[in-house]
Amino acid sequence: ALKARRLGYLVIHADASKNEVLINAGINNRATAVLCTTGDDVVNVYITLTSRHLNPNIRIISRANNQDNVKKLYQAGADNVIQPFEIAAMVVAEYIGQPVAFEAILGIIREEKQFIMETLCVDTGSIIDGLKISEIDFNRRKLMLVGVISANPVHRKHKNSYKVKNQHFYFNPEQFFVLRADDLLVVLGRDVAIDYFRDQIEKSRLKNGRER
Structure with a gap:
């Protein structure tokens, strides 16, 4: 987080599954994409759902840690799903x-x-x-x-x-x-x-x- 701040990025250390956090991060104006990259697919699905609800047009890229959850992430609103x-x-x-x-x-x-x-x-x-x-x-x-x-x-x-x-x-x-x-x-x-x-x-x- 400190390195990102030094490089001039906006850094918010908070729970990204909460509406107010995504809004403060600029999901409705400044942000062009949302990356959901946690190690928990349930959390990634929830962030994807919340992000898509707040901004129907924003690009969402999500991580799937389990092959079985790829379809769920797409259904939640992800544009791209990455399987590391x-x-x-x-x-x-x-x-x-x-x-x-x-x-x-x-x-x-x-x-x-x-x-x-x-x-x-x-x-x-x-x-x-x-x-x-x-x-x-x-x-x-x-x-x-x-x-x-x-x-x-x-x-x-x-x-x-x-x-x-x-x-x-x-x-x-x-x-x-x-x-x-x-x-x-x-x-x-x-x-x-x-x-x-x-x-x-x-x-x-x-x-x-x-x-x-």
Whole structure:
């Protein structure tokens, strides 16, 4: 919560199943989406129901911890339902045999706090703007690249693409995938490694005198 506040996000530490909490969070004006990601499907269903009641048009993404509850979450009003263990299994199958990636996956599954999933923006003029995936040594950086989120139509030729509103998510992009300004890298790894890489990207952008 403290880190989010430092980054300029509005943080409310309260029970999201209560109407007044969602209203204070801006569900009827500022908010564009609701994420229900608790480890309890009953709570996620209740938050989904409450959110849909308060705002019939808001996008709701909910987590299903049990396959049996996927249908219930959709019936409650979720637009998208994410099944973390199914996703983890897919990622494990894709990256098995890669030590750094496998360590990161296990860290997430075991909920080890130093392992996190984050997005890193490809800033215009930064060290990764215009680079191929093969030119970024993620293993050396102790990071695992899960995918790239982009609205740039130049990427549409690539496989493993999943449409998300006006953007596409490219899962495990090919080595010749060229990063463009404003693309988002979805990475897994230790928090210190991610923070260091983000700092390098930011400093290289500032060094080149570019503003976001």
